[in-house]
Amino acid sequence: MMKTERQESWKIQVPFHLDYCLNCGQVFRWKKLGNHWFGFIEGHLYRIEYEESSQTIRALRISGDTGRTGADSEGESRRRIERYFGLYDSLSAIRESILTNLREKGYNWFVGKFDDIFSKSLGLRILRQDVWEVAVSFLLSSQTNIPALERKLDALCRLFPQNEVRYEGESYYRFPKRESLATLCEEDFKRLGFGYRSAWLCEMVRRFRESDFRSIRTETYDRQLSFLLSFPGVGYKVAHCILLFGYSVMRAFPVDIWISRWIKEVFHVEGAPDRLTSWGQNVFGEYSGYAQEYIFNVYRNLGSDGGEI
């Protein structure tokens, strides 16, 4: 492939925290070397860094998509990256929406506490990821901690050397398309250590149709949810991860073991994921997905003990 590297850097005017965005359990295949993050956006391998003091993003586009020719026009990487990292989301408006909803629902005692959580994770943004990769990633996330999930996805990607991009002695892999995974069988997945999730993945590969996943974007929330729940291995938690991270449905509220614990500790509310999802959407409002990610990042990643939040 012809090398078509291009560097762009620019100053942004909104809060942004690159590490939080890439290290909060919404995406699993970005790698950090020094201050640089390496990963794919729309099939292009990028090296990205963010300098907090000058609010500057520096992005090196290392390789173009396969089948594409020629270099991007000036500013194409910038638009692509700003979209991918959700820089068009107004965090101040999202914060106001959540705080207002908390007051309206009678949780005044929690308003200041949520504001603390929001400040601690400020700059975390919901990414605009590829739906197929999100769907496969979270299908495999069942009963799997994040490091183990990263290893699973890495092993899966390494089965397809045609997707490899080499840069400075390291190898990076584009996520395999459905057609590529369709050449594998359940036994192949089991050999990768996917266990009982292997059959689910086979079925998702078989039933996934690009057109279905595209047309569902414009459907109502209820129809989107029932469509995703129709896949074996996709329950409420995984479906809401796909809605939030793949479809940018900001009121999606995934309830995993951590969020479940946190709700119990802070609000003394318990229940199955579907019930706690409804609870979270009611308490946090139309941006409950953002609230969930900020809570997850503070509670799970930043190590604050739940009792102090």
Next chain:
DNA sequence: GCCCAGGGGTAGT
């Protein structure tokens, strides 16, 4: 060995 992990499916109440 034991416990846990960004859960889901199923059978029994």
Next chain:
DNA sequence: ACTACCCATGGG
């Protein structure tokens, strides 16, 4: 609707 139990695997 709620609960109990099982499901494979890897890491601490």
